[in-house]
Amino acid sequence: ACSNDASKGDDKDKEKDGGTKLGEKTEISFWHAMSGPGQEALDGIVADFNNSQDKVVVNAEFQGTYEEALTKLRSVGGTDNAPAIMQVFEVGTKYMIESGFIEPMQTFIDKDNYDLSQLEENILNYYKVDGKLYSMPFNSSTPVMIYNKDAFKEAGLDPEKAPQTFSEVKAAAEKLTKKDERFGFSMLTYGWFFEQLVATQGGLYVDNDNGRSDDATKAVFNGEEGLRVFKFLDDMNKAGTFGNYGTNWDDIRAAFQTGKVAMYMDSSAGVAGAINNSSFDVGVAYIPYPDEVERQGVAIGGASLWMSKGIGDDKQQAAWEFMKFLASPESQAKWHIGTGYFAINPAAYEEDIVKKEWEKYPQFKVTVDQLQDTKPSFATQGALISVFPESRQQVVTALENLYQGTPPQEALDQAAEGTDRAIEIANKTKKK
Numbered sequence: 452a453c454s455n456d457a458s459k460g461d462d463k464d465k466e467k468d469g470g471t472k473l474g475e476k477t478e479i480s481f482w483h484a485m486s487g488p489g490q491e492a493l494d495g496i497v498a499d500f501n502n503s504q505d506k507v508v509v510n511a512e513f514q515g516t517y518e519e520a521l522t523k524l525r526s527v528g529g530t531d532n533a534p535a536i537m538q539v540f541e542v543g544t545k546y547m548i549e550s551g552f553i554e555p556m557q558t559f560i561d562k563d564n565y566d567l568s569q570l571e572e573n574i575l576n577y578y579k580v581d582g583k584l585y586s587m588p589f590n591s592s593t594p595v596m597i598y599n600k601d602a603f604k605e606a607g608l609d610p611e612k613a614p615q616t617f618s619e620v621k622a623a624a625e626k627l628t629k630k631d632e633r634f635g636f637s638m639l640t641y642g643w644f645f646e647q648l649v650a651t652q653g654g655l656y657v658d659n660d661n662g663r664s665d666d667a668t669k670a671v672f673n674g675e676e677g678l679r680v681f682k683f684l685d686d687m688n689k690a691g692t693f694g695n696y697g698t699n700w701d702d703i704r705a706a707f708q709t710g711k712v713a714m715y716m717d718s719s720a721g722v723a724g725a726i727n728n729s730s731f732d733v734g735v736a737y738i739p740y741p742d743e744v745e746r747q748g749v750a751i752g753g754a755s756l757w758m759s760k761g762i763g764d765d766k767q768q769a770a771w772e773f774m775k776f777l778a779s780p781e782s783q784a785k786w787h788i789g790t791g792y793f794a795i796n797p798a799a800y801e802e803d804i805v806k807k808e809w810e811k812y813p814q815f816k817v818t819v820d821q822l823q824d825t826k827p828s829f830a831t832q833g834a835l836i837s838v839f840p841e842s843r844q845q846v847v848t849a850l851e852n853l854y855q856g857t858p859p860q861e862a863l864d865q866a867a868e869g870t871d872r873a874i875e876i877a878n879k880t881k882k883k
């Protein structure tokens with residue numbers, strides 16, 4: 452929670468939550484997990500909001516990665532130390548809904564008659580559960596494949612034509628690999644990319660329509676779609692064309708930007724950084740898919756904003772005002788060009804600053820096209836599981852094991868079994 456001189460000695464104005472009431476002003480805290488260009492852009496928009504009016508002060512506080520931020524939140528959720536607003540990654544959605552410490556966003560949407568139709572439908576579809584919006588979409592991304600166009604030219608590949616299928620990527624990776632100098636392809640050891648490579652084949656992650664028709668009871672990502680992904684990675688790893696940079700985003704991004712890797716998977720939120728920090732031409736492409744299937748598209752990634760329950764009307768109203776400001780076309784235009792995250796409000800794409808940026812960097816538009824080309828289905832809607840963060844960790848371990856030599860099916864099955872156990876425990880606890 453915040454404190455400053457103006458609030459000292461005025462304890463009766465202190466309300467519980469991450470904020471303090473300062474005379475006429477309501478001060479609230481906003482926990483987020485944005486670093487790098489995301490933090491810079493976010494701080495700018497928060498300052499815009501604070502300067503745009505004199506009733507509310509928002510304090511943006513960085514809490515580490517999505518995983519770290521959620522862990523911290525779990526320890527203070529529902530207490531006086533909880534922030535008024537928290538950013539939680541998309542796979543925390545079901546956990547948050549069931550947490551008991553949030554105020555559903557729908558309450559404010561209904562009260563305010565807020566026009567949801569101004570927001571991107573694909574994004575709302577991800578976050579709507581039983582027709583209700585529990586959190587406010589904010590930073591939405593999809594994965595993309597980013598590549599070094601100069602390296603393509605040098606290897607005799609067409610820099611304007613990125614490889615699309617698994618076999619095309621593998622063949623390009625062969626050509627791009629230079630012993631002791633450069634790997635052809637890489638992917639962060641992160642479950643999100645695996646989830647997306649399964650979804651683009653129309654594959655489900657868990658049963659019950661990806662946990663959307665009923666609570667999931669079982670992982671199904673170890674079927675043929677998941678296996679194709681693990682084999683794809685295994686083939687390149689064995690061929691020496693795959694660079695393993697572990698689990699840290701900064702490491703893989705640095706490897707790309709210093710020319711040690713020619714193609715890699717990133718979030719669309721990594722596009723601005725890749726372009727600005729590389730001394731070569733950067734290409735952005737759709738994520739690859741297996742040759743034998745039809746591409747289905749991608750699921751929404753990123754995070755949404757949640758409001759704490761029990762923090763008093765003033766704080767909640769202040770949080771709602773800020774969320775509406777964030778969703779405006781002006782804020783979303785700044786956010787999109789500063790990061791590569793989508794504009795959750797597509798009217799932002801009509802803003803001059805976006806049009807100019809797209810002319811200069813057509814790479815940004817690829818991310819929007821990929822989302823708009825996506826075929827809606829339970830697969831591309833993304834899975835809903837209360838233990839998703841735990842399941843992701845299982846997939847990380849499976850990928851690590853794969854790179855160490857565990858056969859693809861075996862590595863995958865272990866992750867599926869681990870996920871099943873976590874689901875079973877969660878479902879039992881819920882029933883009690």
Ligand SMILES: O=P(O)(O)OC[C@H](O)CO
Nearest residue numbers: 540592643718720752753
């Ligand atoms: O890095 P982001 O914000 O694009 O998010 C990626 C994943 O969706 C996080 O769960």
